[in-house]
Amino acid sequence: MAQTQFVKIDSHAHLTSDELYPHVDQIIERAITQGVKKMVNIATCKETLERGIELAKKYPGIIYNTAATTPHDVETQGESFFPLVQKAAKEEKLVAIGETGLDYYYEHSRRDLQKIFLQRYFELARRSGLNVVIHSRGDDVFNELFRMADEQPVRPKCLLHCFTGKAHHARQAIERGWHISISGIVTFKKSEDLREVVKEIPLEHLQIETDSPYLAPQRKRGQMNEPSYLEEVAEEIARIKGVSLEQVCAETSKNSCSFFQICDNI
Numbered sequence: 181m182a183q184t185q186f187v188k189i190d191s192h193a194h195l196t197s198d199e200l201y202p203h204v205d206q207i208i209e210r211a212i213t214q215g216v217k218k219m220v221n222i223a224t225c226k227e228t229l230e231r232g233i234e235l236a237k238k239y240p241g242i243i244y245n246t247a248a249t250t251p252h253d254v255e256t257q258g259e260s261f262f263p264l265v266q267k268a269a270k271e272e273k274l275v276a277i278g279e280t281g282l283d284y285y286y287e288h289s290r291r292d293l294q295k296i297f298l299q300r301y302f303e304l305a306r307r308s309g310l311n312v313v314i315h316s317r318g319d320d321v322f323n324e325l326f327r328m329a330d331e332q333p334v335r336p337k338c339l340l341h342c343f344t345g346k347a348h349h350a351r352q353a354i355e356r357g358w359h360i361s362i363s364g365i366v367t368f369k370k371s372e373d374l375r376e377v378v379k380e381i382p383l384e385h386l387q388i389e390t391d392s393p394y395l396a397p398q399r400k401r402g403q404m405n406e407p408s409y410l411e412e413v414a415e416e417i418a419r420i421k422g423v424s425l426e427q428v429c430a431e432t433s434k435n436s437c438s439f440f441q442i443c444d445n446i
């Protein structure tokens with residue numbers, strides 16, 4: 181099969197997770213070969229952040245970091261990790277705050293604590309001049325999320341990562357000028373509803389991601405996901421929207437560049 185070389189950006193990968201980190205150099209190499217020229221590493225704890233900072237040094241202009249405790253883990257790690265995120269933001273080692281947010285679907289941590297940390301991360305993002313990567317699961321989280329965002333003294337700009345919400349949730353995000361990131365879930369056979377929603381989201385609001393090592397796209401299902409598999413997500417979006425793959429790659433890259441402020445050399 182002919183290899184396309186459209187430049188793409190993976191807006192969400194856990195490159196420094198225990199699963200991917202042992203092979204990270206080959207993983208980055210393979211991604212670049214597949215046109216994935218920049219990857220945003222999502223650090224969720226002390227170790228993944230330290231590794232991420234090293235990785236960004238080793239791959240300048242290619243690897244970038246965000247950090248926050250996920251809503252799942254705020255009960256156990258929220259308090260201890262927060263100062264490290266603060267420090268990294270202050271030292272300009274982050275390109276966004278996140279993934280933070282609300283998860284009422286799994287509810288591994290108490291809802292009130294999830295909200296407390298989301299609020300703290302909104303404040304940190306504002307003070308640091310950074311945008312916010314949001315993890316949101318459960319139909320009832322969106323109202324709370326939009327309400328909390330709207331109550332901030334300066335409205336945050338957010339990226340709804342791995343979006344699986346309904347069309348009206350997408351519309352409310354778009355109204356606020358937010359971005360929506362689509363993962364390999366869109367390629368799954370059962371994702372008819374999500375494909376209908378993606379049809380309605382204007383390209384100017386879309387980003388793409390792998391969420392590696394999770395959620396390998398349909399053709400790679402069962403394997404450990406990695407950024408080099410990103411193109412299948414872009415292909416599916418192009419098919420759904422009836423536009424070219426080139427256009428999806430170009431627009432989503434532009435959006436990631438502006439959202440994470442990593443536009444210098446693309």
Ligand SMILES: [Zn+2]
Nearest residue numbers: 192222279391
């Ligand atoms: Zn993630």
